[in-house]
Amino acid sequence: MANGNQVDVVTIGESMVLFQPMPEGTITYAPLYAKSVGGAESNVALALSRLGKRTRWISRLGNDPFADIILSTLAGEGVDISQVIKDPENQTAVFFKESKGYGDPNVYYYRKNSAASMLSKQDIAETWFEGAKHLHVTGITPALGEYTTEMIKESMKQAKASGLTVSFDPNLRKKLWSEEKAKETLLSLIPLCDIFMPGLDEAEFLLGEKQEADYLHLFQQMGPKVVVLKLGTRGSLIQYGQEQKKEEVYKIDHIVDTVGAGDAFAAGLLSVILDSETPLADESLNKSVPKAIKRANLMGALATQFKGDWEGSPTLAEVESLAEGKQHTTR
Template sequence: MPEVVTLGETMVLFNSMNTGPMKYVTHFAKQIAGAETNFAIGVCRLGHTAGWISRVGKDEFGKYIVSFVRGEGVDTSQVKVDSEAPTGVLFKERQEEGESKVYYYRKGSAASRMTPEDIDPNYLQGAKYLHISGITPALSDSCYETILEAIRIAKSRNVTISFDPNIRLKLWSEERAREVIMGLIPEVDIVLPGLEEGRLLVGANEPEEIAASLLKAGAKIVAVKCGAKGAYYAAGDSAEFIPGYPVARVVDPVGAGDGFAAGFISGLLKGWSYSESVKLANAVGARATQVIGDVEGLPTFEEVEVFLGQRKEIER
């Protein structure tokens, strides 16, 4: 059984090959996009095992996604093929500077039809971590129930639960996002919000305040992602701000947060301290921004060592 299990929707991504408004884009690259598979692939590249629970449509896009994810070493045995709903699609509009924009075509998708029955309790037996995101409960009521069931099963088997809020306001309102996500905080162990997400959830501006509020709400460990500046973590009596790693040019920022989560959980799987795990998370997140695509820039552990100057790369 895999060390880490995750569940959620992965879509086919059509990534614009030139920058500017979508109406002027003429060429796209076909890739995949999904916070949970980004995370799972990142974990596998760092030397661990991961499994993914989901649904895809009985279509060529579904075949492509499963083949790609499986090819990255992620176990896809728990992915079901839905013959009555399509695989979700999104388009990414890229800018020379600033955040990319995404346009979803996922309503009524196969993954949005996930139910608690899609989870085999035995699949979590022996797993060390269950990783979930705030995207999945936003997809549908049945997806929300599926997340609650996954949490229940994980807790019954003493599996540590990590949670990335991953708020997507194109999927639901601020009020509903806050209500659901804050309701999940007491049920999980590790919370990995971005700075803006923390502000939306608890109304605080500083990472220290955000972490304190989420710990008070029931989380055991909180790591607040602060972009290129780094990340602040707090757990019990331990708290520290860990500086980030500058990169010469950010090519594509999407997926960096999922890379951070993969790096943090990888560090914990290796038995490292919270501080060391956040350092690895920062490095993975930074490295992920240097390549176009959500997963293409996620590094292996050896590539992280090269990035940090701990290993010399032989180029020829």
């Protein structure tokens, strides 16, 4: 839980209220829906909070009951929501998710002209980064509105100027913008971050088809000191300084829902790297990266074991027990 103004990680982005049919099935014939909260940046904040990190989530929300659901959920998990802007003119977004029992679930967003899509660099305040160590952003927020790209760019610049380290997950959402605009914008954000964490498909989208190791080198040349390439069922690759490491996937028997796995991966990685007072120093990375990438793979795998974006996120004690191969005591 955030202590005063001191936080480890700040995230900026849109969260929405998620509705899912219950019992599980298609939207068309569902008589009832379960509600929860979803959003890439808040997923990371929530997962990090459960891992013992102090987090702050920043956004714009409407003056409506959906905003109240989001705020009470995040506050209840210890996330600092003091910098959230209430927008009296625009509404909080919602989305629906349905599973048909095969493949990834279908997701339907209702976020056009939402309060979060109205975020602009004029909203940025010094208090956003007050007492913080790190900023985490994704490629979703720049796609939301007319001014959100400039807001994210300026936030990354101001965070760095204030001494924060910055991580960036491209989190490509082709439904939100044209591929040309997405590629141009995402590439422009890479030089502004210290830790870049694309998936293999996103790397190919940005740079074309190349060898996996080449992606790491090419992205690193753009500015980030640490580049992580998520390989799905084949684990992940990480490049830090001149060092490169491959980490095998954490094996699971059955996938329930893949949504939120990338956010859990990011939380796992950052939760270890940010334990150091100088997280990007070579000596610090040499110590933290082996544990960080292992935890990231573990967190990503665990996220596929439950419905919902973050609800099943483990505590630090649970993660450490699993990492050590121990059985968590439940009774």
